[in-house]
Amino acid sequence: MPITVIDGILTRYEVTGSGPPLLMFSPGGFDSTLEGWRTVGVYRRLGLLDRLTEAYTCVTFDRRESGRSGGRLERISWADYVRQGVGLLDHLGIERAHLMGGCVGCSTVAALAVARPERVLSMVLYSPAGGVKYRMKQHDRFRRHVVYAEEHGLERVVSLARGTDAGFTTDPRVGPWGRLIRTDAEFAEAYARTDPDRYRATVTGMARLLFDRDTVPGPEPEDLLRLDVPALIVPGQDTSHAPSAARYLQECLPDTEYWDVPVAEQTRESAPARVLEFLAAVGKRE
Structure with a gap:
């Protein structure tokens, strides 16, 4: 699997599928590896990555300090995670991409969109981590x-x-x-x-x-309120992915679709189809 150096740190990544680029920020908290899209929690059940690669060029990677990526002993911020994502786009020669985050990956997706909106076509925020x-x-x-x-x-x-x-x-x-x-x-x-x-x-x-707030960590709400990037928000429903976190993003982001479906009803058939429907609609707007 390929490895590149971003900001002086090794990053392991994988590119699969074909079509418009989709940069995917893995679930798994401080163990956010590219395998997480197939092995962690709800994502294992839904088979999202396999379906998305049928229509999109999916770029997955190990977050710094996770998997086979490197790291540094420093106070890590959301800006550092953003730097890794943007650097990977630069390395692959991708000017603009759809972004998708799972779990805590949603925070980096939102932070990247705030920092570099010109690089972002849309955001899929799946089961955002957050809550008291x-x-x-x-x-x-x-x-x-x-x-x-x-x-x-x-x-x-x-x-x-x-x-x-x-x-x-x-x-x-x-x-x-x-x-x-x-x-x-x-x-x-x-x-x-x-x-x-x-x-x-x-x-x-x-x-x-x-982790400075009782909702989705990452960018400030005032910056989200000014963000002109279409987003699909899919709620989670446990102590790490509170429904209130997803509703917070819905409140802050001006251009959103909220898939108001309980986790138990997010199935291998319905969930990938909903994400693909959203991405296709955004593509028609471009």
Whole structure:
């Protein structure tokens, strides 16, 4: 599978299908890999990627710090995730693309559209992550990692990460860089030597700024209200994908279609068809 360097960080990606380009931001939280479109939660059941490749050139990739992509020890922001997506479009020579996000990928899709609207044809926001309990869950995950790192030291975090396949989402103790520790010896060595106070500031600042609201994190609502990009919003229905998060995006985005269908009624037949219908309609408007 091809790998390119974006912003000094390796990015593993895959291009499948044919037709207009569709850049897809994977579900899976801090373990957002391109395989997530076929293996994670509702996406495994719906078979969205396989259907979309019949009409679109689908570009999937491992988010930085996930899968086989690289990363850096820094306070990661939504702008960093946007930079990866735009860089991948540049690498592939794609001037404008449809964007699709699953779960937390919706936040990056919206942030990219705000930052670079001229590069975006449309947005599909599928089961956006957000809500009060989602924010609390994310902050607790970072808190548990910081507590473990302070009690045991970063060398112990390195040992723990190397002794398990679990990611940050599954085992908060390994932290957001657990996979890199496991696969990059040079990174792991530098990580273990990081000043504890500097590390704490990096991690706590990352949690506070990435998950700063009780709805969909990412761009400011005032920026979404000014965004002239058509969007399809499909709600989720659990503590990480609150229906209120999808309704928030509907309220903020001026040009939206809201597929008001419960998750249980989003099927392998209906869900891909609805996404394809939306994308085709946008194509006719261009």
